[in-house]
Amino acid sequence: MSFASLGLIDPLLRNLQDLNYRTPTPVQVKAIPAVLSGKDVMAAAQTGTGKTAGFALPLLQRLVQHGPAVSSNRARVLVLVPTRELAEQVLQSFIEYGKGLDLRCLAAYGGVSINPQMMKLRKGVDVLVATPGRLLDLNRQNAVQFDQVQTLVLDEADRMLDLGFARELNAVFAALPAQRQTLLFSATFTDDIRAMAANILRGPVHISVSPPNATASKIRQWVVTVDKKNKPDLFMHLVAENNWKHALVFVKTRNGVDYLAAMLDEAGYAVDTIHGDKPQPARLRALERFKTGEVQMLVATDVAARGLDIDDLPLVINVDLPIVAQDYVHRIGRTGRAGASGVAVSLVCADEAPQLAAIEALIRQTLRREEEPGFEAEHRVPQTSATGEIIKKPKKPKKPKVPQVAPGAMQVPGKKARPQSGADKRKPAAPRAVAAGKGTSLSSGSPFSAQKPRSKPAGGRGKRQP
Incomplete structure (x- = not known):
């Protein structure tokens, strides 16, 4: 199986050759034709198997072949990710795969100034990779509108829910056009993700190239x-x-x-x-x-x-x-x-x-x-x-205590033995303390040291936007 046999255009094939991509992975073999045909996709594959290329390559081709020029403050492909690092990673993949194509791509996330992102959105972008919180900030300031979104990609949606983005995701879904292509790519799918997928996907192609939540065999x-x-x-x-x-x-x-x-x-x-x-x-x-x-x-x-x-x-x-x-x-x-x-x-x-x-x-x-x-x-x-x-390990049965009888002592049933002469009545020595552990680098301030639980402060802890 080759990338050419999957129906990709020559510019993409040349870029893949430059990147030393020789043979498509199993998830790419199944996902690329499905995405090219415009179908919704729900794909599960263990991490490191090429999921990003599985949706980026066919989406770049669809943008070149079918999509009209993007308008100001609009995006045609919207990719939602949970963290800033993943946003940069996915953006770089789109740039590398789409080298030489007349397409504009942008990553938007919190933790940096919003103004440069707003400036770049004025001309419109073909691909916008964003975290949910920053995306809604841009939308509230009219820096981006969703009416021209043709495809929505949820990358690592389970992590977005773990980080508390359920409300933001629902707000984005409500603002997007009803007629669109939706793709879910992740290594793991929880019950919450499957419930969400049932509401936003239409007759999706289900792809699974490894047991759910499997780790790489090597x-x-x-x-x-x-x-x-x-x-x-x-x-x-x-x-x-x-x-x-x-x-x-x-x-x-x-x-x-x-x-x-x-x-x-x-x-x-x-x-x-x-x-x-x-x-x-x-x-x-x-x-x-x-x-x-x-x-x-x-x-x-x-x-x-x-x-x-x-x-x-x-x-x-x-x-x-x-x-x-x-x-x-x-x-x-x-x-x-x-x-x-x-x-x-x-x-x-x-x-x-x-x-x-x-x-x-x-x-x-x-x-x-x-x-x-x-x-x-x-x-x-x-x-x-x-x-x-x-x-839990079974508890070992306690051995019955056998009374110790001093030499020459008389044992009376039901009573302790009494020696015939004065016995040594010294108290047993206290047990020696056990060493706390090896090494001297630890201190009471170590975050790994066992400490008494502190009382919880009043009020909850705020969530941090990625």
Whole structure:
């Protein structure tokens, strides 16, 4: 099977040849003809299998062949994505695939000034890639209207719902023309996504090229059990012991990202970070430095779980498991892309047993466990299964206490033995304290240390726009 056999035009085929795209992936084989024919599509494929090309290539061809010139403050193709990084990634793909075509493409997202985006929209664009919040901001300021949208693409819609964009998505759907093509491409489809798809898709072509929520078969995955407070020291030990030089590291919180990055920097590694508090230009700069090899270790929260297309990334390390099981699939999908092999290691503490069980149920396999000598967990991680069950270890039956009788003492039934002479009545020594854990780099301020729960502040925590 070749790209030419899928019906793509010569300019696109030349660009694919320049990009060294030789053979279409299974999702591209099924999606490209369906999109070219104007049908709605709902496609599920594991990350790294070429979903973006599966919708970008045929949409570029339809824009060239059929679409009229776009008007001021309008877009013909609208692609909604959950994060700024994914917006930039998808935009770059449209630019590379459409090189030499007379088409205008733009990415719009928060975290940067809205004015340059408004200026570029004045002439209209053929392809607008946007996050939902910034898109509605532009619409409210009359910088973009939706009446000429021919195709809507929802890329990673499950993540948009996870980030709380359901209301924004419904507002966009209500403003779009009823007669349009709608495409859903994602690695995972939750029940909420399927319910949403039933309302916005019309007779869609269903595409599934791998088991739902499957992880790439060439990614070697295992977990190392450890106490929470010892995670940073274990992480540094594994990096040094295995001579890991290039890895994407996921941590749950922004404080945890900064803490781990400081440890890596002190150990002499070139490190950078990505999290929600960093300005967008700094996040893009960190990603670019990591791609070029200038940075060895990129430590990030889940804002980097999707939209990062990094060639030959050998290793993903989960210092913390994600709260949402589907994010595990996307995290480790940053390695093992396009048929390459990869490694994914997760450090798991006892508190994370429910997340581990949910992940194993999602990917339908039980992850291999290891222990690192010197870092064995005092709080054992319960056994889990691929059905999502936490298997509690049975308690060992207590042995009956046998009364100790001193030599020469007389034992009377029902009474304690009394020695014939004065016995040593010294109190037993207090047990020795058990060491808290290996390593000296941890302090009470470590975000990985076990701390007493603090009282919740009054009022809820606001959501941050990606």
